Amino acid sequence: MRSLEELKDLKVKAEKELALREDTGRPAITVHMGTCGIANGARTVLNAVLSELQARNLTDIHVTQTGCPGMCHLEPLVTVTELGKPPFIYGKVTPENAKKIVIQHIINGQPVTEWLINLEK
Amino acid sequence: MEFYRSHVLVCTGTGCTSSDSRLLISELRKELADNGLEKEIQVIETGCFGFCNLGPIMVVYPEGVFYCRVNQEDIKEVVQEHFVKGRPVERLFYREPGADVKTQEFNDIEFFKHQKRVALANCGLINPEKIEEYIARDGYFALAKVLHEMTPQGVIDEIKNSGLRGRGGGGFPTGLKWQFAYNAKGDQKYVVCNADEGDPGAFMDRSVLEGDPHAVLEAMAIAGYAIGANQGFIYVRAEYPIAVERLQLAIDQARNLGLLGKDIFGMGFEFDVEIRLGAGAFVCGEETALLTSVEGKRGEPRPRPPFPANSGLWEKPTIINNVETYANVTHIIRYGADWFAAMGTEKSKGTKVFALAGKIKNTGLIEVPMGTTLRTIIYDIGGGILNDKKFKAAQTGGPSGGCIPAELIDTPIDYDNLIAIGAMMGSGGLIVMDEDTCMVDIARFFLEFTQDESCGKCPPCRIGTKRMLEILTRITEGKGTPEDLGNLEILAKTIKSTALCALGQTAPNPVLSTLKYFRHEYEAHIYDKKCPAGVCKALLSYKIDPEKCRGCSLCARNCPTDAISGKVKEPYVIDAEKCIKCGACMEKCKFGAISRG
Numbered sequence: 001m002r003s004l005e006e007l008k009d010l011k012v013k014a015e016k017e018l019a020l021r022e023d024t025g026r027p028a029i030t031v032h033m034g035t036c037g038i039a040n041g042a043r044t045v046l047n048a049v050l051s052e053l054q055a056r057n058l059t060d061i062h063v064t065q066t067g068c069p070g071m072c073h074l075e076p077l078v079t080v081t082e083l084g085k086p087p088f089i090y091g092k093v094t095p096e097n098a099k100k101i102v103i104q105h106i107i108n109g110q111p112v113t114e115w116l117i118n119l120e121k
Numbered sequence: 122m123e124f125y126r127s128h129v130l131v132c133t134g135t136g137c138t139s140s141d142s143r144l145l146i147s148e149l150r151k152e153l154a155d156n157g158l159e160k161e162i163q164v165i166e167t168g169c170f171g172f173c174n175l176g177p178i179m180v181v182y183p184e185g186v187f188y189c190r191v192n193q194e195d196i197k198e199v200v201q202e203h204f205v206k207g208r209p210v211e212r213l214f215y216r217e218p219g220a221d222v223k224t225q226e227f228n229d230i231e232f233f234k235h236q237k238r239v240a241l242a243n244c245g246l247i248n249p250e251k252i253e254e255y256i257a258r259d260g261y262f263a264l265a266k267v268l269h270e271m272t273p274q275g276v277i278d279e280i281k282n283s284g285l286r287g288r289g290g291g292g293f294p295t296g297l298k299w300q301f302a303y304n305a306k307g308d309q310k311y312v313v314c315n316a317d318e319g320d321p322g323a324f325m326d327r328s329v330l331e332g333d334p335h336a337v338l339e340a341m342a343i344a345g346y347a348i349g350a351n352q353g354f355i356y357v358r359a360e361y362p363i364a365v366e367r368l369q370l371a372i373d374q375a376r377n378l379g380l381l382g383k384d385i386f387g388m389g390f391e392f393d394v395e396i397r398l399g400a401g402a403f404v405c406g407e408e409t410a411l412l413t414s415v416e417g418k419r420g421e422p423r424p425r426p427p428f429p430a431n432s433g434l435w436e437k438p439t440i441i442n443n444v445e446t447y448a449n450v451t452h453i454i455r456y457g458a459d460w461f462a463a464m465g466t467e468k469s470k471g472t473k474v475f476a477l478a479g480k481i482k483n484t485g486l487i488e489v490p491m492g493t494t495l496r497t498i499i500y501d502i503g504g505g506i507l508n509d510k511k512f513k514a515a516q517t518g519g520p521s522g523g524c525i526p527a528e529l530i531d532t533p534i535d536y537d538n539l540i541a542i543g544a545m546m547g548s549g550g551l552i553v554m555d556e557d558t559c560m561v562d563i564a565r566f567f568l569e570f571t572q573d574e575s576c577g578k579c580p581p582c583r584i585g586t587k588r589m590l591e592i593l594t595r596i597t598e599g600k601g602t603p604e605d606l607g608n609l610e611i612l613a614k615t616i617k618s619t620a621l622c623a624l625g626q627t628a629p630n631p632v633l634s635t636l637k638y639f640r641h642e643y644e645a646h647i648y649d650k651k652c653p654a655g656v657c658k659a660l661l662s663y664k665i666d667p668e669k670c671r672g673c674s675l676c677a678r679n680c681p682t683d684a685i686s687g688k689v690k691e692p693y694v695i696d697a698e699k700c701i702k703c704g705a706c707m708e709k710c711k712f713g714a715i716s717r718g
Contacts, residue, residue, distance in 0.1 A: 001261075001378050001379035001380050001385060001386055002379065002386070002387045003386060003387050004265045004269060004386060007256065007261055007262065007265055007386075010253065010256050010378075011256050011257055011259070011262075013253070014253035014254060014256050014257035015257045017253070017254075017257065018247075018254060018257045018258070020125065020126075020127070020128050020182050020183050021128055021130075021182040021183070021246065028183070030207075031207070032207075033205070033206050033207045034206065035206075038206070046126075050124060050126055050161065051124075053124065054124035059124075062126075062183035063126040063127075063183075064126075064127075064183060064184055064207065065204075065206065065207020066207045066208075067206065067207060067208050
């Protein structure tokens with residue numbers, strides 16, 4: 001260790017790996033993976049979300065799974081939760097849509113309104 | 122870098138390792154690979170969470186789901202349900218004692234809620250075998266801060282102002298100790314870490330070494346800078362193989378990154394650490410005996426003064442602090458003396474780790490602010506007494522300490538309050554006793570331990586503790602005489618004032634404190650030849666109440682020595698000559714006809 005800067009660089013790198021265990025305050029993505037969701041391809045959606053986050057090195061976005069919320073006809077469902085806001089639920093998500101959700105909603109902060117199923121009219 | 126969506130933390134501290142957490146990890150890795158999840162879900166081996174009676178423990182992030190008592194057969198279900206389908210496995214959640222609902226999240230559990238973790242801040246939450254995880258949580262930034270921004274005297278002042286006192290037992294102000302070593306003249310000085318944890322039931326130092334070894338290394342380097350030392354030694358017992366292994370790994374990693382060695386941070390400061398293994402002698406936890414042992418000689422204490430700060434290792438100025446003390450140092454440097462001094466009581470600042478053991482529902486390792494009452498520790502964190510029996514007393518400070526009786530349960534626990542009531546902080550072992558514990562027997566147990574561990578160098582300890590043990594054994598066997606109590610007190614006071622080191626000086630404490638609070642139990646043993654708690658076998662007799670006995674013969678059939686005889690449907694009798702007082706008959710009797718007295 002030659003300097004403080006070196007330690008800081010190391011910390012920034014290492015912090016990214018630990019972000020998963022901390023409350024980052026950033027939006028979180030939940031993929032609904034009940035039997036219905038899985039049958040409709042929730043797995044490929046989850047993989048698409050993960051690969052997009054990886055491509056952009058967004059380790060502070062937590063990805064979790066949950067069960068079926070009861071709207072089986074709209075599976076696969078993806079919910080984005082943001083602190084202090086009602087959840088954004090996306091229906092009939094495809095792997096391509098999932099990527100766009102990551103880019104437009106998570107990164108740019110603009111929900112993809114046309115795919116939301118709980119948007120108040 | 123692999124991209125993981127989930128981290129599974131599995132405890133690999135000594136507690137969970139002994140309940141096979143390593144087998145669990147290999148099973149988990151295999152099951153994840155079978156499901157193609159090995160690149161999504163990362164398995165991380167951590168140190169101890171402190172909730173040892175629930176091991177093996179597993180925590181899943183980002184959700185923070187807390188699984189307890191997970192065994193190999195559960196792994197398939199956890200992977201299938203939780204990791205494939207996102208449905209946490211409810212049956213493995215933790216249930217509060219007496220509650221119907223189970224708690225899913227780690228932070229909601231009562232055991233953790235009342236705690237304040239400073240020394241144990243990283244234990245269970247990081248992988249102790251990866252220096253990067255320590256750095257991610259601000260590791261080595263305290264060392265960087267002292268080297269860049271503080272003078273050695275500034276560091277010592279900060280520690281002094283924090284009010285930190287030694288966590289190994291004596292409670293001596295740490296900053297003052299450092300000041301003495303700083304003032305001492307000498308071309309070579311040393312920093313020593315006392316990791317010779319020997320109190321029965323105490324394991325906080327092991328947990329820190331296993332769960333957060335870099336915290337100790339960083340603090341030792343800070344101490345080295347403060348007093349002007351370039352070499353540190355950690356004296357750790359060889360009975361702690363996992364701690365030794367992780368510590369060595371941590372030293373190697375720190376050396377590789379140049380956080381130990383020459384010219385650290387390019388600031389011209391040099392510091393290195395070596396491990397010395399102890400052979401498990403209790404006396405080597407005493408500082409002068411420890412230093413003698415590090416030098417390669419027989420571990421025996423020597424008189425003080427001179428104190429180690431002036432003449433320690435190889436007669437050079439040396440500071441010697443306990444593991445938990447060091448674990449607090451980096452936090453004080455990082456957040457400031459005022460932050461630390463805001464926790465605790467007037468003369469005892471910060472937090473203290475206790476090892477909860479004995480007749481308590483939640484056993485394990487806890488950290489609470491100084492001044493927390495025994496009631497909070499036993500009932501809120503510990504979940505109460507096993508089988509909801511009555512709390513009788515708690516022993517603090519192990520064999521050097523004393524007991525806190527039930528009537529003092531609301532005493533705020535700090536160094537001075539404990540001394541005032543005849544106990545002591547010690548290293549923080551806390552053994553909880555219920556109504557079925559015989560206090561004379563407990564005193565005898567601790568004295569047997571210290572007597573066995575006495576190094577034999579000074580007569581008060583070598584001979585005095587032996588005589589005390591003989592008297593106590595006699596009392597528990599029903600052969601005590603009225604003079605015994607007075608003799609015990611004279612011996613105890615003489616040993617306390619004349620023994621060479623702290624081992625001998627504190628050995629009589631358990632006897633004195635039980636005599637103070639439970640004298641009536643001693644008297645019952647001596648005058649009435651009775652053991653009120655029903656523990657001392659020689660003083661027990663079992664009787665069958667002919668009124669209640671239905672003559673079912675169950676007791677006779679379960680008696681291992683055929684001491685019970687009688688006719689079916691008529692009252693049975695116990696032959697006192699043959700009875701070995703095992704209590705099997707009393708346990709089996711369905712009519713409550715057998716009594717012990």
